[in-house]
Amino acid sequence: MPALPNRNRGRAWLAALLLAWLALPVVAADDHDFVIKSIETALEDNVWRLDAKIDYRFSEAALNALRNGVPLLIQLDIQVRQKRWYWNLTLAELTQGYLLLYHALSDTYIVHNLNSGTQEHFRNLDAALASLGHIRNLPLIDAELLAPDREYEVRLRALLDIESLPAPMRPMAYISSDWDLDSGWYTWPLTR
Amino acid sequence: MAAHPLIRRLFTGSAPIVALFVLLLASLWLMSDATHNSAVFGQLYTLLLGVNLLAIVLFVVLIGRSVWTLFRQYRRQVAGSRLTARLVVMFVILSVTPVSAVYFFSLDFIKRGIDSWFDVRVENALNDALELSQAALGLRMNDLLRDTQDMARSLRDVDGEMAALILNDLRSRSEAYELTLFSLKGDILAASSGEAERLLPMRLDSLSQMLVRQGKTDVELVPLHEAGLFIRVAVPLPAGAPENPPRILQALYPVPERINELATSVQSAFGRYREVAYLRVPLKYSFILTLSLVLLLSILMAIWAAFFAARRLVAPISALVEGTRAVAAGDYEKRLPLPGRDELGFLVRSFNEMTHRIAMARNEARASQQRAEAQHAYLETVLANLSSGVITLDAEHRLRTANRAAGHILNLDLDRHAGEPLATLAERHGRLQPLIESLEEALQEPFADWQEEITLFGAGGRQVLMCRITALPDGAGHVIVFDDITALIQAQRDAAWGEVARRLAHEIKNPLTPIQLSAERLRRKYLHKMAPGDADVLDRATHTIVQQVETLKGMVKAFSDYARMPALKLEEVDLNALIREVRELYRGGDMRTRIRLHLDDAAPPVEADVGRLRQLLTNLLKNALEAMDYGEGEIRISTRCAEEHACRYLELKVEDTGPGIPEEMLSQLFEPYVTSKPRGSGLGLAIVKKIVEEHGGMLLARNRSGGGACIVIRLPVPGAASLSDDEPTNEKPDDDHAAA
Numbered sequence: 043m044p045a046l047p048n049r050n051r052g053r054a055w056l057a058a059l060l061l062a063w064l065a066l067p068v069v070a071a072d073d074h075d076f077v078i079k080s081i082e083t084a085l086e087d088n089v090w091r092l093d094a095k096i097d098y099r100f101s102e103a104a105l106n107a108l109r110n111g112v113p114l115l116i117q118l119d120i121q122v123r124q125k126r127w128y129w130n131l132t133l134a135e136l137t138q139g140y141l142l143l144y145h146a147l148s149d150t151y152i153v154h155n156l157n158s159g160t161q162e163h164f165r166n167l168d169a170a171l172a173s174l175g176h177i178r179n180l181p182l183i184d185a186e187l188l189a190p191d192r193e194y195e196v197r198l199r200a201l202l203d204i205e206s207l208p209a210p211m212r213p214m215a216y217i218s219s220d221w222d223l224d225s226g227w228y229t230w231p232l233t234r
Numbered sequence: 235m236a237a238h239p240l241i242r243r244l245f246t247g248s249a250p251i252v253a254l255f256v257l258l259l260a261s262l263w264l265m266s267d268a269t270h271n272s273a274v275f276g277q278l279y280t281l282l283l284g285v286n287l288l289a290i291v292l293f294v295v296l297i298g299r300s301v302w303t304l305f306r307q308y309r310r311q312v313a314g315s316r317l318t319a320r321l322v323v324m325f326v327i328l329s330v331t332p333v334s335a336v337y338f339f340s341l342d343f344i345k346r347g348i349d350s351w352f353d354v355r356v357e358n359a360l361n362d363a364l365e366l367s368q369a370a371l372g373l374r375m376n377d378l379l380r381d382t383q384d385m386a387r388s389l390r391d392v393d394g395e396m397a398a399l400i401l402n403d404l405r406s407r408s409e410a411y412e413l414t415l416f417s418l419k420g421d422i423l424a425a426s427s428g429e430a431e432r433l434l435p436m437r438l439d440s441l442s443q444m445l446v447r448q449g450k451t452d453v454e455l456v457p458l459h460e461a462g463l464f465i466r467v468a469v470p471l472p473a474g475a476p477e478n479p480p481r482i483l484q485a486l487y488p489v490p491e492r493i494n495e496l497a498t499s500v501q502s503a504f505g506r507y508r509e510v511a512y513l514r515v516p517l518k519y520s521f522i523l524t525l526s527l528v529l530l531l532s533i534l535m536a537i538w539a540a541f542f543a544a545r546r547l548v549a550p551i552s553a554l555v556e557g558t559r560a561v562a563a564g565d566y567e568k569r570l571p572l573p574g575r576d577e578l579g580f581l582v583r584s585f586n587e588m589t590h591r592i593a594m595a596r597n598e599a600r601a602s603q604q605r606a607e608a609q610h611a612y613l614e615t616v617l618a619n620l621s622s623g624v625i626t627l628d629a630e631h632r633l634r635t636a637n638r639a640a641g642h643i644l645n646l647d648l649d650r651h652a653g654e655p656l657a658t659l660a661e662r663h664g665r666l667q668p669l670i671e672s673l674e675e676a677l678q679e680p681f682a683d684w685q686e687e688i689t690l691f692g693a694g695g696r697q698v699l700m701c702r703i704t705a706l707p708d709g710a711g712h713v714i715v716f717d718d719i720t721a722l723i724q725a726q727r728d729a730a731w732g733e734v735a736r737r738l739a740h741e742i743k744n745p746l747t748p749i750q751l752s753a754e755r756l757r758r759k760y761l762h763k764m765a766p767g768d769a770d771v772l773d774r775a776t777h778t779i780v781q782q783v784e785t786l787k788g789m790v791k792a793f794s795d796y797a798r799m800p801a802l803k804l805e806e807v808d809l810n811a812l813i814r815e816v817r818e819l820y821r822g823g824d825m826r827t828r829i830r831l832h833l834d835d836a837a838p839p840v841e842a843d844v845g846r847l848r849q850l851l852t853n854l855l856k857n858a859l860e861a862m863d864y865g866e867g868e869i870r871i872s873t874r875c876a877e878e879h880a881c882r883y884l885e886l887k888v889e890d891t892g893p894g895i896p897e898e899m900l901s902q903l904f905e906p907y908v909t910s911k912p913r914g915s916g917l918g919l920a921i922v923k924k925i926v927e928e929h930g931g932m933l934l935a936r937n938r939s940g941g942g943a944c945i946v947i948r949l950p951v952p953g954a955a956s957l958s959d960d961e962p963t964n965e966k967p968d969d970d971h972a973a974a
Contacts, residue, residue, distance in 0.1 A: 110512030111505040146508065147367060147501040148455035148463070161459035165441060209279040210513050210520035216280070 074101035074220070076200045078228035079175075083182070083196060090182040090232060092120065096175040096200050096225065103220040104202065105167070107211070108151075113143040115156075115206035116174065118198070122183045122232065125193040133194070134183045139203075140174055182232075194232040200225040251542065258531055261285050266524045286527050293534035300541040313559065314552025318544045325540030330533055337529045344521045352511055360504045367497045368455075371489065375453045375465050381408055382467040382485045383451070389415070389471055393478055397424035411464065412436065412486040415471070418447055423481060438484055442468045446482045456486070463489040463497055550578045557585055566593035621717070628711040631656050631677055643699070643718045644669075665690055669699060676703050677712060687719070691932040691948065698723050724927060735793040743790040746783050753779040792917050802928055806839040807847055809884060809949075813871055816851040820859070827862055829855070832872035840884050841952045842929050850925045853918045854888045854945060861892035861943060875951065883931075886947040894937040903935050922947075 079095040098116070100108070108114055118138040124131040139156035150163040151170040164170035188194055202223035204215045215221035261282050304322070307315035385404050392400045401413045405426045414425040414435040420443050425435040442452040445468070452468040464486050471481040489497065510517075550573035560568040566589050570582045614637075617624050623640030625648065627633060632655045636648035644666065651659055660670040669688050676684040684703040689696060701716040757776040761769050810833040817829050858869045870889045875882070895903060904923035919935075926933045926947055934946040 107512060111509035112512060145457050145501065146364060146504055147371075147497055148457050150454075150457065152457065154459070159459075163456060165439075165454065169439075169441070205280060208509070208513055208516075210516040212280055213283060213520065213523055214516055 074099050074104070074223065076202070076223050076225035078198055078200065078225050081196065081198055081228060081230040083230060083232055085185055086179075088185045090122075090185055090188075090196075092177065092180040092182050092196060092198075094177040094180075094198055096177070098171045098175050098200070100171075100223065101220040103218070104223065107207075108142065108144055108167075111144060111146070112208060112211070113141050113206070115203040116140045116142060116200060117203045118177075118200050120180070120182065120199075121197050123195055123197065125195055130195070133187065136180075136182070138180075141206075142170060142174065188232070195229050196232050197227045197229040198225075199227045251539065255535060258286070258289055258535070261289075262524070262528050262531065266521075266528075283523075283527075286531060290527070290530055290534060293531070293538055297534060297537050297541065300538070304541075312552070313555035314548040317551060318541075318548045321544035321547060322537075322540045325543060326537050329536035329540065333529060333532050333536070337525065340525055341522060344525065345518060348514060348518050348521065352514060357507065357511065360500075360507050363500045364504045367500045370493065371455055371463075371465070371497065374489070374493075375455070375467070378409075378465055378485070378487050379451055379453050379467050379469070382410075382469050382483065385410075385413070385485065386469045386471045386483045389481075389483060391478065394423060398426065401426035408485075409487055410485045411488045414438075414484045414486075416443075416482040416484060418443075418480055418482065420482075436466065436484070436486055438468060438482060442466075442484075443482070446470045457501075461488075462491075462494040465489060549573065550582055554582060554585060557589065561589055561592065566590075566596055623714075623716045623718075625714045625716075626706070626711055627656070627677070627714065629709055631674070631712075633659065634711060640716070643697075643716065669701070673701065673703065673714060676701075688716075696720065696927060696930060696932050738790050738793045742786065743794075746786055746790070750780055750783040753783070792921075795921075802843045802846065804841050804843060806952075807842045807844050808839050809842075809847070809873055809886065810835070810837055812844065812847055813851060813873070813886075816848060816855065817871070819852075820855060826865055827859055827867050827869060829869045829871065832870065834872075834874040837873050837875045837884055838951050840929075840949045842949065846925045846928070850922050850947075853922050854947075857918045857922075857945075858888055858890040858892065858943075861890055863892075867891040867942075876948075882951045883948045884951055886949070887944060888947075889938060889942060889944045891942040894941060895935060895943045900935065900937075904933060919945075 077097045077099070079097055080093075082093040084091050084093070096118075100114075104114060116139070118140070120136040120138070121132050122134040124133055141152075141154040141156060143152050143154070144150075145152055145163065148163070150165055151167050152161055152163045153170050153174055154161045162170075162173060164173060182196060202221065204212055204221060207215055207221075264278060264282050304315060304319055308319055385408065388404065389397065389400060397415050401415060401424050404410070405413045405428065411429075412425070412427045412435055415423040416438050417423055420438050420440075422435060427435055436456075442454075445452045447470070449470055451470070452466075454466050456464045456466045458464050465488075466484065466486050468482055468484045471483050473480045488494070550570070553570045553573075557568050557570050568589055569586050572582055573579050617637040618639075620637060620639055623643040624635075624637045625633065625640050626635045632653055633648065633651050635652070641648045644663075646663060646666075651662075656670050656674060660667050669690055672686055672688050676686065683705075684701075686701050688699045688701055690699065691697070697718060698720045699716045700719045701714060704713045704715070706712060753776045757772065761772055761776075764772060813831060813833065817831065820829060855869065855871075862869075868891050870887075872887045872889075874885050874887075876885050877883075904919050922945075923933050926949070929949055931947055931949040934948075936944050936946075938944045
């Protein structure tokens with residue numbers, strides 16, 4: 043007889059753990075997180091292009107660091123994958139890095155695209171974030187490379203790169219939810 | 235599958251530990267370096283942190299395992315565990331105490347040190363410098379706004395085609411780096427740039443566009459990538475001619491190089507200071523974290539090293555303890571591994587040498603013991619197979635050993651009495667008393683050798699033992715050797731008396747008949763011819779001859795009867811009935827002697843030959859009557875069943891009121907031809923003795939205290955022998971028996 047309550051207790055624990063795990067993203071996705079609002083793909087000149095809207099909501103701690111001259115590296119991971127029943131094959135992978143920093147003298151925010159080397163400046167943070175969050179016409183993959191009878195998908199993720207923070211901040215950033223800014227993967231089918 | 239010795243040596247001993255320590259110290263150093271944000275190590279910071287945390291976990295696991303092992307060993311009291319525990323605790327205390335002290339002081343230094351970097355005056359100065367730069371640039375921005383407004387005015391009436399040319403002209407005449415004309419929607423209408431490679435002019439940002447559309451101007455400082463600071467000015471270009479709609483002019487002016495340099499420097503210093511000031515708390519934590527990691531790792535390393543060192547140190551000691559235990563348990567073959575050339579090594583080497591010597595000595599002792607045992611076994615076998623009983627006594631006359639024959643002869647399990655003194659043996663087994671008394675008496679004597687014949691009476695009947703005592707050398711005790719010579723003596727006597735009887739029969743009986751016949755013939759022939767006086771003499775003489783010859787014949791018959799008694803025909807006999815029967819024969823009218831019977835009705839039957847027993851009784855009665863000369867007196871015959879020394883027997887006692895037995899005859903009363911009476915063959919009691927002995931009985935004769943003789947006969951009762959031999963009885967045997 044004592045086996046049953048034990049097993050029940052075990053199940054209860056499991057259930058509680060599962061609930062906690064399910065509740066975790068809900069708790070994490072409070073007022074600060076990166077959220078991918080939309081993805082659109084279009085075929086243009088035989089090249090797949092990506093439009094995306096990302097809502098960058100920084101935590102107060104991150105904004106405070108930014109205003110104090112700490113540059114924040116936002117990393118955008120984009121993958122084109124072939125859908126298979128067992129393991130999706132990654133065909134193309136692109137990582138975009140944007141360095142967001144504050145220029146005290148001019149009181150402007152600078153967005154530095156690490157891939158292209160271009161730099162834009164904005165007179166306020168909202169403008170900078172709006173610009174950052176609006177991706178237009180990002181070339182993904184040549185349509186020739188995709189077989190017509192297969193299924194493909196594109197997925198996107200935006201996150202704050204903690205490793206680019208100054209070393210003293212990293213240990214705290216790794217364990218604090220304030221710095222756990224990650225949209226998670228957002229998947230979109232790549233179809234004509 | 236044995237690993238290469240070099241590899242094994244690399245992974246055991248102190249080499250890997252030293253390597254690990256060096257690696258960990260290096261990683262700690264790198265980490266502390268990385269905390270200063272040095273470019274190369276900055277990237278490795280997290281990795282190093284992870285490595286160190288992993289090392290801590292590894293150490294915790296290793297130490298946990300060691301502690302657990304030690305705890306289990308401690309509880310099982312494994313050799314060396316206590317010493318290891320003490321050493322570990324000592325090492326840990328020795329290492330943790332100073333490290334902790336250093337840690338807490340360092341912590342304080344870090345906090346104070348980092349705080350001392352920051353100075354309010356420096357911060358204010360930097361703020362002021364920034365403000366000054368902004369003010370200086372602001373002045374210039376105002377100038378440039380005016381210039382740009384002037385340019386806008388001159389462009390007011392210029393239409394689209396001309397605009398590019400005019401812009402070029404205006405740019406070359408002013409300090410502007412780039413001039414762009416936008417429509418209100420933000421489309422570029424015309425542009426002029428100082429640098430040919432710059433393909434696209436700077437876009438008009440939406441805020442600026444909105445401001446200008448409202449008729450306002452917009453001036454801002456623009457930090458351009460790799461080009462330094464610029465001043466961007468956007469002004470409205472109101473509608474002039476009808477073909478010219480309102481437009482926007484944007485001008486980009488470079489900041490003079492020197493000012494640019496200064497402003498960039500101020501910006502950089504300010505930014506850096508702000509960042510560092512912001513990072514003050516994380517930096518402190520980071521340093522504390524690094525320091526704590528160093529502390530933790532140092533302590534863990536110290537603990538682990540303590541375990542390692544303690545184990546290394548204790549290993550030979552616990553080996554010694556194990557070895558000592560083994561030696562104590564009798565294992566002298568144990569050899570301990572040599573730990574080194576130090577004092578412990580010397581100790582272990584000495585221990586090995588010692589056990590080797592002990593083992594050799596032990597083997598020697600064992601061999602000699604085996605030899606002694608073999609000899610002992612040999613002697614034991616010889617003794618065991620000896621028909622003589624052999625008993626050894628120690629110096630205190632306690633029973634030491636006895637061979638099988640001894641137990642057999644004495645009908646005792648002597649091994650059970652080993653270590654007991656002889657006196658105890660006598661107490662337990664009263665029938666041995668005569669033997670033990672004689673032995674003790676003999677043992678008091680200083681003579682080395684003593685020999686005596688001792689008679690015992692027990693369940694098995696009468697037993698004659700021939701005992702010899704020999705003293706062992708060095709006063710180690712005595713050896714008693716005894717033989718049961720009962721049968722031998724009996725046989726000797728039988729043979730001797732048989733010979734006597736045969737001679738008597740032959741030498742005496744043969745001439746008797748002619749003598750008797752001759753006497754009768756003399757009488758027949760001459761009696762009636764003689765004168766009455768002579769006839770009377772002849773009559774009496776011949777009568778005497780015939781009578782004496784008859785007597786002699788009877789005597790000879792008695793002898794031959796004694797010598798050749800037929801084999802016993804044993805049956806159960808009621809002795810009481812037999813006594814009554816015999817007594818009837820003596821109930822004559824002229825009997826002056828009274829015969830009284832005191833018979834025990836509960837007396838059990840004895841196993842005996844009826845004829846012999848009747849003869850025995852007749853002889854005894856006759857003997858008593860003759861002793862009293864058939865005169866006044868009383869003969870008392872009694873029986874009783876007695877148990878003495880656990881030996882059950884039937885006792886027959888014949889007492890008379892005669893003169894008793896002369897003292898000098900007591901010892902040989904039962905020998906043939908021993909008599910105190912004028913008449914009698916001297917065989918009566920000899921025959922009695924013989925019959926008693928044939929029945930395994932015992933015979934005693936003594937004088938009564940009130941006068942007269944007493945003869946006691948004890949006959950064993952069948953089945954009595956099976957009674958336990960060991961039960962002690964308090965009944966004392968009859969004391970003053972004279973002979974047996």
